[in-house]
Amino acid sequence: MGWTRKDLLAMRDLDASEILLLVDTAATLQEIAGREIKKVPALRGKTIVNLFYENSTRTRTSFEIAGKWLSADVVNFSAGGSSASKGESFIDTAKNIAAMSPDVVVVRHSSAGAAELLARNLSCSIVNAGDGAHEHPTQALLDLLTIREHKGHFEGLSVAIVGDIAHSRVARSNIHGMRKLGMTVTVAGPPTVIPPFVQEMGVKVAYRLEDAIRDVDVIMMLRLQHERMTNGLIPSLREYSRYWGLTLDKLQAQARPDVLIMHPGPVNRGIELSPEVADGPYSVILDQVTKGVAVRMAVLFLLAGSKGAEQA
Amino acid sequence: MSLLIRNGRVVDPANSLDAVQDVLIAGGRIERVGRDLPPAAAATVLDATGKIVCPGFIDIHVHLREPGYEYKETVASGTRAAAAGGFTAVCCMANTRPVNDNRSITDYIRAKAAVEGVVRVYPIGAVTRGLGGEELAELAELAEAGCVAFSDDGKCIMNAALYRRAMEYTLPFGAPVISHAEDQHLSRGASMNEGVVSTELGVAGVPAAAEDIMVARDILLAELTGAHVHIAHLSTAGAVRLVRDAKARGVRVTAEVTPHHLLLTEDAVRSFDANAKMNPPLRSKHDAEVLLEALVDGTIDCVATDHAPHAGSEKEGEFDRAAFGIVGLETAVGLMLDRLVRPGALPLATLISRLSRDPARLLGLPGGHLAPGAPADLTILDPAAEWTVDPARFQSRSRNTPFGGWPVTGRPWKTIVGGGVVFE
Numbered sequence A: 001m002g003w004t005r006k007d008l009l010a011m012r013d014l015d016a017s018e019i020l021l022l023v024d025t026a027a028t029l030q031e032i033a034g035r036e037i038k039k040v041p042a043l044r045g046k047t048i049v050n051l052f053y054e055n056s057t058r059t060r061t062s063f064e065i066a067g068k069w070l071s072a073d074v075v076n077f078s079a080g081g082s083s084a085s086k087g088e089s090f091i092d093t094a095k096n097i098a099a100m101s102p103d104v105v106v107v108r109h110s111s112a113g114a115a116e117l118l119a120r121n122l123s124c125s126i127v128n129a130g131d132g133a134h135e136h137p138t139q140a141l142l143d144l145l146t147i148r149e150h151k152g153h154f155e156g157l158s159v160a161i162v163g164d165i166a167h168s169r170v171a172r173s174n175i176h177g178m179r180k181l182g183m184t185v186t187v188a189g190p191p192t193v194i195p196p197f198v199q200e201m202g203v204k205v206a207y208r209l210e211d212a213i214r215d216v217d218v219i220m221m222l223r224l225q226h227e228r229m230t231n232g233l234i235p236s237l238r239e240y241s242r243y244w245g246l247t248l249d250k251l252q253a254q255a256r257p258d259v260l261i262m263h264p265g266p267v268n269r270g271i272e273l274s275p276e277v278a279d280g281p282y283s284v285i286l287d288q289v290t291k292g293v294a295v296r297m298a299v300l301f302l303l304a305g306s307k308g309a310e311q312a
Numbered sequence B: 001m002s003l004l005i006r007n008g009r010v011v012d013p014a015n016s017l018d019a020v021q022d023v024l025i026a027g028g029r030i031e032r033v034g035r036d037l038p039p040a041a042a043a044t045v046l047d048a049t050g051k052i053v054c055p056g057f058i059d060i061h062v063h064l065r066e067p068g069y070e071y072k073e074t075v076a077s078g079t080r081a082a083a084a085g086g087f088t089a090v091c092c093m094a095n096t097r098p099v100n101d102n103r104s105i106t107d108y109i110r111a112k113a114a115v116e117g118v119v120r121v122y123p124i125g126a127v128t129r130g131l132g133g134e135e136l137a138e139l140a141e142l143a144e145a146g147c148v149a150f151s152d153d154g155k156c157i158m159n160a161a162l163y164r165r166a167m168e169y170t171l172p173f174g175a176p177v178i179s180h181a182e183d184q185h186l187s188r189g190a191s192m193n194e195g196v197v198s199t200e201l202g203v204a205g206v207p208a209a210a211e212d213i214m215v216a217r218d219i220l221l222a223e224l225t226g227a228h229v230h231i232a233h234l235s236t237a238g239a240v241r242l243v244r245d246a247k248a249r250g251v252r253v254t255a256e257v258t259p260h261h262l263l264l265t266e267d268a269v270r271s272f273d274a275n276a277k278m279n280p281p282l283r284s285k286h287d288a289e290v291l292l293e294a295l296v297d298g299t300i301d302c303v304a305t306d307h308a309p310h311a312g313s314e315k316e317g318e319f320d321r322a323a324f325g326i327v328g329l330e331t332a333v334g335l336m337l338d339r340l341v342r343p344g345a346l347p348l349a350t351l352i353s354r355l356s357r358d359p360a361r362l363l364g365l366p367g368g369h370l371a372p373g374a375p376a377d378l379t380i381l382d383p384a385a386e387w388t389v390d391p392a393r394f395q396s397r398s399r400n401t402p403f404g405g406w407p408v409t410g411r412p413w414k415t416i417v418g419g420g421v422v423f424e
Helices: A016-034 A058-069 A090-098 A114-121 A137-151 A169-180 A209-213 A237-244 A248-254 A285-311 B075-084 B103-116 B139-145 B160-173 B196-201 B208-225 B237-248 B259-263 B285-297 B332-341 B348-355 B357-363
Strands: A047-052 A073-078 A104-109 A125-131 A158-162 A184-188 A204-206 A218-221 A260-262 B002-012 B017-026 B029-034 B044-047 B052-055 B057-062 B087-092 B120-123 B177-179 B229-231 B253-257 B378-388 B407-417 B420-423
Touching: A016 A137, A016 A169, A016 A285, A047 A058, A047 A090, A058 A073, A058 A104, A058 A125, A058 A137, A058 A285, A090 A104, A090 A114, A104 A114, A104 A285, A114 A125, A125 A137, A125 A285, A137 A169, A137 A218, A137 A260, A137 A285, A158 A169, A158 A209, A169 A184, A184 A209, A204 A209, A209 A248, A260 A285, B002 B029, B002 B348, B002 B378, B052 B348, B057 B075, B057 B348, B057 B357, B075 B087, B075 B103, B075 B407, B075 B420, B087 B378, B087 B407, B103 B120, B103 B139, B139 B160, B160 B177, B160 B208, B177 B208, B208 B229, B208 B237, B208 B253, B237 B253, B237 B285, B253 B285, B259 B285, B259 B332, B285 B348, B332 B348, B332 B378, B332 B407, B348 B357
Parallel strands: A047 A073, A047 A104, A104 A125, A158 A184, A158 A218, A184 A204, A218 A260, B002 B044, B002 B052, B057 B087, B087 B120, B177 B229, B229 B253
Antiparallel strands: B002 B017, B017 B029, B052 B378, B378 B407, B407 B420
């Protein structure tokens, strides 16, 4: 099965074979990072616009490097210091950019559905680089690639996702992806950050960290946004860290010795992860970042590359 | 001018009539309803064979947007839309700019309606100045100027003490307060119903409890004050239960439901279509089923559209930033005939009653029945007409509907106000 979609919007849309195609393609592209000359001509003559309406260093840089290694022309557009700050609407800005004939627009926006909105309105390919609390499919794909590299397979693995599930696009994309690949998922956090009816997405819920991390293959810790405190969802960072922060003690007392610790970054050291855990032997956090470039190369290649290849 | 409507199926719930009869109109009023009235009696004869002749439909919840938002709708365009949708009268909400919180605005709306209005227009006055929820508007003067009810619709009056005083103060006017029941702390930031769909989409949701809490509060305040409280756009099963219990205890509470809360659920939001965004939001399938039951059994007194026109630019952007609300005047009757009456879920006579007799009684408006002497406001339906909802053809200035492209059987055939045909 080849890739047939115009856009990559959400893991919810994909079936298992499409997810595996993306992960497999990324796995083969990983070796480019090890070359002395990190450049292949796959997307030569293609234009990619990174349309970022929300701050992001890691994701934007990762997409930019991925595009450049594939020889595409990559243009970065961020909302600050642009027409958006002059009051132009998102959809107008996007239509103006589309009028310059890019092949792919990579979009990051604080509103859920922003990528769908562009996909409906623009004829170029759209990649969702995170839309509000909805989805972040390339993050889930890089997480999946990381897991497979370390565990060798997906089927039957168990994962705990810990933290602010309600506001996490990373959690949603991973839940969809992991469930489709036969993994079991437990989400855990204080009840105020567990969204209602989340069990209907096919996950279990735990309200104690100890229950969540016992005997799982992977622990994915989420970043706690500081504003959750002022919104009354948690009483204090101190209390959150005490009950939900993953420390070496808790890890060694409850988790399996071969557990993987993951985090989408940026890490709040000392809050959701103690430094010994973040930098310790279980952690694959930097490996996730490395795999991110390969995954984004795979996505850009499958969306923009195949058509060009047929013509050539 | 006289008009004889011959051979239609006349459905007049107020007079327990459902039979093929003729209706004779003279001097803007109903003259007679009966079998085989002589055609010579009328200047004009209208053959309504195969059609359904009803008392004129009344929509007690419409946003005409004038003054202030004429780019969305005007009295002229909104009343044309009403006529095209089979409505002979509308009540317009106070959230104009400036707000209809003083008599000069009420006078302006009525003057506009007298000159440009195609159907009857009854203004609803604001409860609080500027819809600020802090000080009462000059309610007595608004009543004198012709406001038929009071509402801060679009906003919930969170201060129970102030709302209590509004209910007490308006008691002598015989005009109810209309509640937009929404606990604004529970709904802060929300763009849709809180449930499994909002969880999957990562969109902030408002729980049904935000509505139920305020419906419960307003029922208690109605009990405390003896006032008539009307609950706008009921959308939850819990609110239905509260209204049903309150009515059984004799509390003066009434309620309305919109066609979209009967016909759509939160699933319509899955594509992030801003035309599925309204307040209150589309709820669960269970809520929609309970609302329909309540409309059939009379717990819910009437259907109202909450016609809320918005410009395209206010609906085309990011979902969480899009305006709340949809237009409803031109689709309500056809959709309910097709999706509720035709499959047998809602008896025709009940629908007609909930659109005519019941809203008229609720607000003490003229019309709503076809007894001799009543205003000659009639809606004639063609139950067999097949059509497709095409927003481009709306009379309304706005196009924000989630029903575009829906195939529909049944629609208004003619709308008659004061004996004159205003839509055909």
